[in-house]
Amino acid sequence: MRAKASATPRPDLEVHWGVEGYLQDFGFIPDTEDFSIPTDGITVGGYGELEWTPGHWTVIPGVRLDHYRYGLDSGPRQTGVDPRLAMGYQLTRWLAAKASAGVYHGPPRVTLAEGAIVIGPVPGMVGIGLERGLTRSRQVSGGLEADLPWSLQAIVQAYDSRLRTGLDFSLTETNLGIESSDDDDDIPASKGRSYGLEFVLRRRLGGSVFGWATYSLSHSERRAAGYGTMPFMFDQTHVINAVASWEAGRHWTLGASYHFHTGRPYTPEIVDFSADDGIGHGPPFSERLPDFWKLDVRIQKREVYETWYFDFYIDILNVTFNQETIGFEVDRRGGQKAQKSLFFVPMLGLRAVF
Numbered sequence: 001m002r003a004k005a006s007a008t009p010r011p012d013l014e015v016h017w018g019v020e021g022y023l024q025d026f027g028f029i030p031d032t033e034d035f036s037i038p039t040d041g042i043t044v045g046g047y048g049e050l051e052w053t054p055g056h057w058t059v060i061p062g063v064r065l066d067h068y069r070y071g072l073d074s075g076p077r078q079t080g081v082d083p084r085l086a087m088g089y090q091l092t093r094w095l096a097a098k099a100s101a102g103v104y105h106g107p108p109r110v111t112l113a114e115g116a117i118v119i120g121p122v123p124g125m126v127g128i129g130l131e132r133g134l135t136r137s138r139q140v141s142g143g144l145e146a147d148l149p150w151s152l153q154a155i156v157q158a159y160d161s162r163l164r165t166g167l168d169f170s171l172t173e174t175n176l177g178i179e180s181s182d183d184d185d186d187i188p189a190s191k192g193r194s195y196g197l198e199f200v201l202r203r204r205l206g207g208s209v210f211g212w213a214t215y216s217l218s219h220s221e222r223r224a225a226g227y228g229t230m231p232f233m234f235d236q237t238h239v240i241n242a243v244a245s246w247e248a249g250r251h252w253t254l255g256a257s258y259h260f261h262t263g264r265p266y267t268p269e270i271v272d273f274s275a276d277d278g279i280g281h282g283p284p285f286s287e288r289l290p291d292f293w294k295l296d297v298r299i300q301k302r303e304v305y306e307t308w309y310f311d312f313y314i315d316i317l318n319v320t321f322n323q324e325t326i327g328f329e330v331d332r333r334g335g336q337k338a339q340k341s342l343f344f345v346p347m348l349g350l351r352a353v354f
Helices: none
Strands: 003-010 013-024 042-051 055-072 077-090 096-104 112-114 117-119 135-148 152-165 190-203 209-224 228-231 238-250 252-261 269-273 280-283 292-304 310-318 323-330 336-343 345-353
Touching: 055 112, 269 323
Parallel strands: none
Antiparallel strands: 003 013, 013 042, 042 055, 055 077, 077 096, 096 135, 112 117, 135 152, 152 190, 190 209, 209 228, 209 238, 238 252, 252 292, 269 280, 292 310, 310 345, 323 336
């Protein structure tokens, strides 16, 4: 359920507010006593913000309030209050500066990691461990936006985010490089930081050629009591994405997308004759997987009628057949074998819009 409204008391001032609520049925009860796992819950929230535009300035202060009640009969309850502020200034006709700061709360998210293999976040496990507190992120960002010739727009932005979570599923015993035991199987809390630069170049819709390209240079890390600071399991230093689309005429559209990322960290397996299976673990997240890139293509034909249109399209994901390394296996003699994944998906689609 969601409702929102707005008002304009002055020409340079707009007021926006809204409320929303969700009734949740998780329907998933794994066998554990380490933290609470509710079967149902309710989330209610509301927000309000002002948009003030005096001259060349745009100032948007706001606040959001969310209450989480997991386990309708009994269970943990948490409330998050998130003040936020966004500002912009039009430096010239074609150049603008923007900055923002804010606090963001949410329930712990479950992301499962076993060595180099990562699964998640898992949507059906949102309510786990709420009694340990909400995950909190404090974020600041700032950058420039420039309108360029040929309908191009360039954006450069720097950001810094500080995170605190009471239940970090990336810090399992395997990833921390410790042997499991019945007495020490708790999933620890952690604090973290993500920071970096983002670059965007895009061409607006309106011509026969449309597209955009992004590049991010970033670093993410986690800090847990007793283990120090280590890279976060999703840390990827360089990420490049590019999309291009061409209206070839006669309602034909040709498109392609390119993706590249450097390898994320993982906890390596090593030979350890003191372990039951002869395999132990090295320092947490001390190795990185190889880089990976792929190319996707799309061909679309549209037939237009008086009151509706019909699309036929072909999508081919990973047309280059590139294999991504998702992990390594180590035997007792120290040999290492890469685990690779080939994701190739051709798709045919039909769509009618009336």
